[in-house]
Amino acid sequence: MRVLLPEGWPRPRGYANGVAARGEMVFVSGMVGWDAQQRFPSDTIAGQARVALENIVAVLAQAGARPEHIVRMTWYVTDRRAYLDAASEIGVAFREIIGSYTIAMTAVEVRALMEDSALVEIEATAIIPE
Numbered sequence: 001m002r003v004l005l006p007e008g009w010p011r012p013r014g015y016a017n018g019v020a021a022r023g024e025m026v027f028v029s030g031m032v033g034w035d036a037q038q039r040f041p042s043d044t045i046a047g048q049a050r051v052a053l054e055n056i057v058a059v060l061a062q063a064g065a066r067p068e069h070i071v072r073m074t075w076y077v078t079d080r081r082a083y084l085d086a087a088s089e090i091g092v093a094f095r096e097i098i099g100s101y102t103i104a105m106t107a108v109e110v111r112a113l114m115e116d117s118a119l120v121e122i123e124a125t126a127i128i129p130e
Helices: 044-060 081-085 086-097
Strands: 003-004 019-020 024-032 070-077 102-111 120-130
Touching: 003 070, 044 086, 044 120, 070 081, 081 086, 081 120, 086 102
Parallel strands: 070 102
Antiparallel strands: 003 019, 024 120, 070 120
């Protein structure tokens, strides 16, 4: 995987501008912060983000992929302010579960998610090297 940073641009904080990689692609649908029984163990955005990230890692494992193979994530949050206020706690979970911030990421505030109790939903794309 190669992180893309155009010359003269400042290094982004918490994500990469772009990533180039080769290999088998793995697409993980939007994961919310519920457990295997579809129960939400947390009612906070940080708690749900932690579980959603763990769910992504579990799905990746089914393809033989690991967190370091993730090249892109899209985060959908129902409350931009709550997400920003919990950024440091979310960052701790991200570093513990995923590790690196060398991922192309987008975060979008949405009016609602399909699961009524969901505060965050995260999609991921990984590439297992050739």
